[in-house]
Amino acid sequence: MSSSSDSAPSTSQTPASKRQGPPPIPFANWPTIKILNPPQGRFSPKTDERCIFYCSQSVGGRYHRKDPYCRSICIRKVFTHEVRNIISFRTHHNLDAEGKAKYPLPKEGHPSHLPAYLGGSPPAHADAEDQVQQKRPGDEAKFWDEGWYLWVSKSPVAVWEKLVTMRRDLQSQETYEAAKEKRKQDWVEYQGYRKNNPADTTPPNQATDDASSSRWWGPIIPPPPIQEITADTLLIPLPPPLPPIAKKIEKLLAPTHKVLGIFQESFTSGAQKDFALRVWEKAWTKDPYILAGRAFTLLWEKWNNPSDDNDDPRDSS
Numbered sequence: 001m002s003s004s005s006d007s008a009p010s011t012s013q014t015p016a017s018k019r020q021g022p023p024p025i026p027f028a029n030w031p032t033i034k035i036l037n038p039p040q041g042r043f044s045p046k047t048d049e050r051c052i053f054y055c056s057q058s059v060g061g062r063y064h065r066k067d068p069y070c071r072s073i074c075i076r077k078v079f080t081h082e083v084r085n086i087i088s089f090r091t092h093h094n095l096d097a098e099g100k101a102k103y104p105l106p107k108e109g110h111p112s113h114l115p116a117y118l119g120g121s122p123p124a125h126a127d128a129e130d131q132v133q134q135k136r137p138g139d140e141a142k143f144w145d146e147g148w149y150l151w152v153s154k155s156p157v158a159v160w161e162k163l164v165t166m167r168r169d170l171q172s173q174e175t176y177e178a179a180k181e182k183r184k185q186d187w188v189e190y191q192g193y194r195k196n197n198p199a200d201t202t203p204p205n206q207a208t209d210d211a212s213s214s215r216w217w218g219p220i221i222p223p224p225p226i227q228e229i230t231a232d233t234l235l236i237p238l239p240p241p242l243p244p245i246a247k248k249i250e251k252l253l254a255p256t257h258k259v260l261g262i263f264q265e266s267f268t269s270g271a272q273k274d275f276a277l278r279v280w281e282k283a284w285t286k287d288p289y290i291l292a293g294r295a296f297t298l299l300w301e302k303w304n305n306p307s308d309d310n311d312d313p314r315d316s317s
Contacts, residue, residue, distance in 0.1 A: 041081045042169075049076035049166060051151075053159050067156045074151040074162065075238075082170055083146055092171075103144045103170040106177060107228075108151075109235035110142060118240045144170050148238040155232040184225035 038045055051074040061068070083101045085092050092101035107113060151162070165173055266272050282288060 041086065044079075048079065049074060051075075051162065051166070053162075055156060055159065070154060070156040070159055072151075072153040072155075072159055072162060076149045076151065078144055078146050078149065078170075080146050083144055100143070100145065101170075103174050104177075105142045105144060106173070106235060107230040108153075108233040109149075113230055114234065114236065118234075118236055145237070149235060150238050150240075151233070151235050153229060153233040155227075155229045157227045158229040158233050161226070161229060180226055183223060186222040187225045190222050 051072065053070065053072050055068045055070040057068040060066075080086065083092070083103065084099060085095070085101075094102050096102055153159075153162070165176065168176060263272075
């Protein structure tokens, strides 16, 4: 008599090696090469600015609360998408006729703050006669353009401001510069108000007082302006726009060109040949010896009878 366990099929005893699975993928374990296309435009991971900051302080400077000695240098590249409209990158406004966005340079990049050897121009000046300001060529505001820029400074405040502006694009930098100028104007207006109203502590009358007097009443005090760094900072494009040196050299050599022109004209006309023949003919006559004798005689007379330097020979008295 057989048991029920003997009659049941033994399916659980099937070895795992005999089970069928998906076929292996060919070359699955081989090393592969992946080509990655990094994002372009404003999402690009490319580095467009590098800076070097160096600051030092002395014991005496720390005791007297002096600013540290700082030197800064930065090199930045402005890409095309930062100043021009490119599909799927950026849409700029306030474009010029060439399709370039008009983002003004900071004050340290304007021609009025650059030295003359770097293409700068003096600021607008007032004429002494009519006291009317006249702008010279190149005084207009400059705008960012694609290319390389060099930024140097020797101000410790510029280090902090540069670190702040490095996280801003050109449009945000323009907003930041406008906010700085607005803060400066508010401070000047507030100082003028306090100068004209030194003891004004009463609330203004909205019916009689103007808006400027009620603006600064009470504890509303505008923050002081940020320290200017323009005097110790330069922003120039690379290569810098050098002044027209050729024109200055041409002006310096203008007399030389005129002399050479006269010499060429006299040589082509035959005047130099005639002059050389006349000199050769005179050399065989007594005229050169007579001229040399007269010159020697006058020199000998002057040597034996020197005249007073203070006496004017034209003086008849």
